[in-house]
Every structure is written in C-alpha cells, then in structure tokens.
Amino acid sequence: QSVLTQPPSVSGAPGQRVTISCSGSSSNIGAGYDVHWYQQFPGTAPKVLMYGNINRASGVPDRFSGSKSGTSVSLAITGLQAEDEADYYCQSYDSSLSGVVFGGGTKLTVL
C-alpha cells in the first residue's frame, strides 16, 4: 500500500485529454512537499516529467501539465498520442516516514 495513491490505470483515445491523480495526506503533499512526476516505458529507466508540482522538465512538451489542490496533485496530458503510453509515477517526501515516497504508478493506455 503506497503512501501516495494513484489509479492503477487510465486510458484515452488519441487526441483526448487524460488526468492522473496522486492523492496524499497532511504528512506529504498536504504539508507542502513538492511532487515530481516520472514517465517509464517497459524495460527502461524512469524519466522526469514534472518538478515541483507544476514545472515541466526540460524537453517535455507542453501537452503535459501539473496542478495541485490540497492533499492531491494531478498530471494532465492533452492531445494524447500513442507514444504517451507508459507508466507514470508521482514522488514526494513524507514527514511521518522521514523519507521519499512514490505513488504505486498508473498505466496509461492509448486506445
């Protein structure tokens, strides 16, 4: 059971918009600790997408955006493309655990 909760899977058709949520608590996201997002393709290392909740990493298209509300953050992908099909993970810090935590991951399927 991950401290940060993500939906196991989301899907969308090409061109559509999807969102991936990352729900935490008062000891992590709610405490103001930044959330970072990663994209991982099968058999490869993760790649950073977003820093500090809303900031895109270098080279990441503006189809990707982040938002935060209370104890949750979301990653939105607009204009969905087949190449976006991957696993997505959120990451933050948890003061109760005194450590870095990841969400369980969300598999994005492009229909």
Add this chain to the structure above:
Amino acid sequence: QVQLVESGGGVVQPGRSLRLSCAASGFTFNRYGMHWVRQAPGKGLEWVSFISYDGSKTYYAGSVKGRFTISRDNSKNTLYLQMNSLRAEDTGVYYCARGQGFLTGSDYWGQGTLVAVSS
C-alpha cells in the same frame, strides 16, 4: 552528456551481501546528491536511500535501514550501495539517480542493475 552506469548486480543467496556501484560522468559529481531507487519485477518504484553531495548526510527507507549503507567517493565519481543480510524481497532492478537535494526530483537515472536474491 550526463551518464550514470550501475554495476555489481547479480544472483545472491538470502543473508549474503552485495555491493552496487554507480559510475557518474558528464557533470560535477561532488555538487549533487544521489539516490538509489529500486523496482521489484512487475512492481512500482521504491526509494531506497539518498546521500548528500559531500556524503555528510544519508537517509534510508525503513525497509533497508540497518542493512544497507550508501556511500560515495567523489574522487572517483562513484556512488555505492552496500547491501547486507539480503532478503528475497530485495530482488529487483536498482537504479541510481541524480538529485540536487533530498527533496528535489531526480533528473538523470542510470539504466539499472538487477539484483536477484534466491537460494
């Protein structure tokens, strides 16, 4: 360009030890903190440990505290993870990743090295 290359993985029996290395190049190694993150087969990412740029501060996940030790040799641009008393649940791909600080995201990751703990 930034490169992180892990090595040292393999098959090891439960209770034994293994040391992983991560060779860094393409950036000023002694200016960056470094993480170890692992991924069990078919599972999600799990943070393992972090070391500050100068090695003065280290942090561990509860699941490895007291068994794993992170260290670095800035003269060799190399990060290490000493893993003792290995358990089956330590099996997975171990990645090293660069981070500005403990709470910042990781902008570069190695390709990973596989550790399999099995009798």
